[in-house]
């Protein structure tokens with residue numbers, strides 16, 4: 001049987017739980033459906049997160065789930081496989097064949113980081129293989145750092161990482177990713193450039209002591225930064241025509257300043273629409289979307305009452 005809600009939130013990470021908190025407190029019947037794989041699950045601690053500095057990412061979500069439950073929000077484990085929307089409402093289907101309908105849909109499903117197939121790299125992701133110096137740079141300050149350049153965009157990351165350590169080596173397999181002038185610019189601040197592919201990461205467990213390059217050389221390195229290829233987790237939206245924005249990090253569902261997509265009943269927040277958002281930014285975007293969705297439903301409630309139509313639901317009865 002279909003379940004009917006005011007709002008369905010797909011994705012129960014930082015953005016989704018923040019949206020749900022606002023919606024629950026606004027007395028909207030809200031369900032969060034979450035597949036349970038937040039992007040930062042590989043890291044033991046979160047940083048750059050005022051008020052929760054150093055917290056285990058799992059603890060934040062645990063707290064968030066219990067906070068939204070206080071306001072009557074239901075959090076349900078599951079994966080949404082398909083979503084549809086028309087002028088009157090939205091409908092989602094789950095992998096277990098359950099079908100839910102609602103007046104509004106909030107998409108907060110984040111993204112997936114695709115990493116190159118280098119021996120020993122995947123298991124160190126979020127530990128000694130890092131992507132964001134603001135998140136983990138302080139912890140490896142002044143250490144022997146490496147940047148694996150997989151596209152010209154990685155130059156920005158290499159320049160950033162230099163802020164945390166003067167002992168920095170950039171590895172470039174593809175000549176096209178680093179022109180001579182840019183290599184000179186990096187060298188001007190003491191950055192070494194090795195024009196070879198990294199083929200293996202070395203060290204015990206998830207720690208790092210060095211990298212092996214294609215020629216067999218070993219370079220001593222304590223932590224490596226790499227820009228993963230980012231893919232938004234939005235395949236379940238394929239049946240809905242939504243405007244997308246092309247960014248240097250790929251195509252992402254486009255939203256306005258309040259997080260509304262080009263469909264009037266669908267909003268999005270966090271990494272699924274903004275790959276650069278960290279945890280506090282995702283919480284902020286989710287919070288704004290929660291309020292924006294409630295405001296839109298309030299308008300709709302008044303429109304209906306004003307036109308003499310019955311209320312969608314008397315949420316406060």
Ligand SMILES: Cc1cc2nc3c(=O)[nH]c(=O)nc-3n(C[C@H](O)[C@H](O)[C@H](O)COP(=O)(O)OP(=O)(O)OC[C@H]3O[C@@H](n4cnc5c(N)ncnc54)[C@H](O)[C@@H]3O)c2cc1C
Nearest residue numbers: 011013014015035037039040047080110126270271278279
């Ligand atoms: C290794 C690593 C370390 C990081 N460290 C930090 C840090 O220290 N500080 C910081 O601020 N940021 C950090 N980040 C960034 C942080 O992970 C993101 O900013 C944050 O997770 C974005 O929140 P979100 O809610 O948009 O997405 P997520 O947190 O990724 O949540 C999305 C949720 O949606 C679920 N989902 C996906 N598809 C579906 C579906 N079809 N149906 C149902 N559910 C679905 C997922 O399983 C997941 O639970 C780090 C990122 C990485 C990769």
